[in-house]
Amino acid sequence: MSTDTAAAPKKESLFSKKNRRLLSDPLDDSNPITVQVLGICSALAITVQLQQAVIMSLSVLFVMIGGNVIVSLLRNLIPDRIRIIVQLVVVASLVIIVDQVLKAFQPDISEKLSVFVGLIITNCIIMGRLEAFALGNKPGPSFLDAIGNAIGYAWILLAVSIVREVFGSGAISLPGMGQVKFLPAEWFMSEGGFYENNNLMILPPMALITVGIIIWIQRSRNQSLIEEN
Amino acid sequence: MAIDKNSTGYTFLFSVIMVVVVGTSLAYTSLSLKERQDANAADKKMMDILGAIGIDANRTNANELFADYVVERVAIDMSGRELLATATPVDPKDKADPFGIDVKKDYRASVKSAVKAADGDEAALMAALSEDDLRFPLFRCEKDGESLYVIPVVGSGLWGPIWGYVALEEDKTTIYGANFDHKTETPGLGAEIKESFFTEKFKGKKLNSNAVALFTVTKGGAPTDQYSVDGITGGTITSKGVDEMINRTLKVYYRYFESETRAQR
Numbered sequence: 001m002s003t004d005t006a007a008a009p010k011k012e013s014l015f016s017k018k019n020r021r022l023l024s025d026p027l028d029d030s031n032p033i034t035v036q037v038l039g040i041c042s043a044l045a046i047t048v049q050l051q052q053a054v055i056m057s058l059s060v061l062f063v064m065i066g067g068n069v070i071v072s073l074l075r076n077l078i079p080d081r082i083r084i085i086v087q088l089v090v091v092a093s094l095v096i097i098v099d100q101v102l103k104a105f106q107p108d109i110s111e112k113l114s115v116f117v118g119l120i121i122t123n124c125i126i127m128g129r130l131e132a133f134a135l136g137n138k139p140g141p142s143f144l145d146a147i148g149n150a151i152g153y154a155w156i157l158l159a160v161s162i163v164r165e166v167f168g169s170g171a172i173s174l175p176g177m178g179q180v181k182f183l184p185a186e187w188f189m190s191e192g193g194f195y196e197n198n199n200l201m202i203l204p205p206m207a208l209i210t211v212g213i214i215i216w217i218q219r220s221r222n223q224s225l226i227e228e229n
Numbered sequence: 230m231a232i233d234k235n236s237t238g239y240t241f242l243f244s245v246i247m248v249v250v251v252g253t254s255l256a257y258t259s260l261s262l263k264e265r266q267d268a269n270a271a272d273k274k275m276m277d278i279l280g281a282i283g284i285d286a287n288r289t290n291a292n293e294l295f296a297d298y299v300v301e302r303v304a305i306d307m308s309g310r311e312l313l314a315t316a317t318p319v320d321p322k323d324k325a326d327p328f329g330i331d332v333k334k335d336y337r338a339s340v341k342s343a344v345k346a347a348d349g350d351e352a353a354l355m356a357a358l359s360e361d362d363l364r365f366p367l368f369r370c371e372k373d374g375e376s377l378y379v380i381p382v383v384g385s386g387l388w389g390p391i392w393g394y395v396a397l398e399e400d401k402t403t404i405y406g407a408n409f410d411h412k413t414e415t416p417g418l419g420a421e422i423k424e425s426f427f428t429e430k431f432k433g434k435k436l437n438s439n440a441v442a443l444f445t446v447t448k449g450g451a452p453t454d455q456y457s458v459d460g461i462t463g464g465t466i467t468s469k470g471v472d473e474m475i476n477r478t479l480k481v482y483y484r485y486f487e488s489e490t491r492a493q494r
Contacts (some may be wrong), residue, residue: 104265
């Protein structure tokens with residue numbers, strides 16, 4: 001039980017083929033958002049700006065790794081009857097820590113993300129991975145599984161937010177750099193130009209449509225994902 | 230020794246240990262970050278106050294600019310009496326400092342329910358709040374050789390609290406600028422009160438000390454005069470909240486301004 005990630009299973013190397021799949025599968029074949037359709041709420045809500053999506057992704061990455069590793073370490077100690085409550089407490093504590101740290105070090109972004117940091121607690125991806133994976137696997141693979149799923153979540157968030165911010169605000173924002181407007185100001189209609197930002201992109205429906213398009217592209221490339229009915 | 234993981238005793242013990250460990254670690258995190266968070270909140274407050282007089286501050290220069298522009302901080306009571314005036318640098322730890330008055334907390338704790346109970350009856354509201362020892366902060370600023378008065382306002386929108394700062398010119402009847410913010414108003418509707426297109430409309434408007442309402446936020450699209458601005462269409466209740474908080478709060482400050490003018494004569 002005292003093993004940590006470095007001293008993970010001796011028989012099987014941490015980066016065996018099976019374990020590598022833990023990292024790569026969630027990026028495509030079993031992507032938490034586009035295939036399992038989990039964690040959609042936050043994916044729609046905080047993808048207006050890239051900056052918010054980056055911070056959100058990092059927060060989820062932290063909670064996901066922390067939660068998976070802690071639950072995996074405790075997996076033989078957790079009483080079955082209260083396992084969901086234990087998972088919830090672990091996730092909630094990690095989320096509160098993230099929230100407090102953001103308030104202290106990134107107050108502006110913390111304000112913009114508002115309730116959505118707190119809502120990481122209810123992000124189905126995290127509870128899902130804790131219940132389905134960490135509870136039955138050693139810390140090493142759980143750690144990889146956490147990274148895989150968090151990145152699978154993150155890349156969708158980043159992709160959606162880049163599309164929405166570029167077309168919706170005509171700008172791109174990165175943490176610490178602010179919003180960079182890359183289109184010349186005179187192109188905009190308000191300045192007598194020809195270009196207008198698409199306001200629909202800023203609104204929530206467009207997040208859903210963007211995710212839908214990503215799912216479409218993904219399924220046309222990877223036919224095995226298409227359900228038979 | 231084999232322990233039965235599913236026995237009640239074990240489950241109970243596990244929960245107790247878990248709660249103690251989690252509680253301790255969260256308390257520790259919260260305490261160790263509190264100072265930074267408070268400093269951030271103070272910076273934000275300074276930025277908002279400076280925003281009301283049209284100074285664009287950010288977190289790095291808020292303290293400095295605040296010290297430059299805000300020349301005096303006054304605390305007054307409900308009846309408009311001056312309790313304290315200070316010009317010393319802001320001390321966030323000093324409870325008496327007008328800067329530290331938490332008007333949002335006061336609103337939550339007592340004003341909100343009193344406003345609801347009074348239902349527009351001003352005398353009843355005064356009576357209900359007279360025992361609460363409320364303090365109201367006023368920030369006197371100097372900008373381009375002119376005195377400006379920044380007044381914090383707090384009220385209720387549709388879903389939750391709304392707040393803001395209103396800056397008055399030296400004559401105390403002309404609005405120099407205003408900014409508003411909210412916690413949970415509907416995006417695209419009530420939430421628009423924080424946007425500049427709405428706050429810009431307040432600039433140059435007058436307060437009507439002879440009428441029942443000092444200032445009105447009209448229902449979307451209604452004609453406006455120099456004592457009113459057009460509210461937000463689809464954000465009627467939020468607009469009404471802005472109207473209510475401005476009137477209720479500015480009346481307190483008017484009593485102070487009047488007593489001050491009398492004293493000068």
